Amino acid sequence: MAWLCSRPRKGRLVPIWGFRATSVVLTTAVYVCDRCGTNAAHRLTKRVRRFTLFFVPLFSVSTTYVDTCTACAGTSKWPTRRPRPR
Numbered sequence: 001m002a003w004l005c006s007r008p009r010k011g012r013l014v015p016i017w018g019f020r021a022t023s024v025v026l027t028t029a030v031y032v033c034d035r036c037g038t039n040a041a042h043r044l045t046k047r048v049r050r051f052t053l054f055f056v057p058l059f060s061v062s063t064t065y066v067d068t069c070t071a072c073a074g075t076s077k078w079p080t081r082r083p084r085p086r
């Protein structure tokens with residue numbers, strides 16, 4: 001979590017804004033890892049970064065899907081866009 005705030009001024013409202021990241025495990029699957037070659041469980045995690053104003057999340061800035069191997073802890077990003085049909 002990162003927070004930024006402006007310098008307080010006399011009689012003015014101080015906007016406090018920043019970003020908050022949350023992650024949710026979507027599913028777990030077992031297959032052979034590309035990095036270590038072990039047949040191990042992989043966690044697919046959705047990470048969402050949101051813009052916050054006064055500690056209230058307003059809208060998402062970015063969304064990424066990350067695959068993590070439980071044997072070697074290697075991670076790889078999944079594509080967020082579907083391929084276009086030809």
Ligand SMILES: [Zn+2]
Binds near residue numbers: 034038040069073
């Ligand atoms: Zn691995």
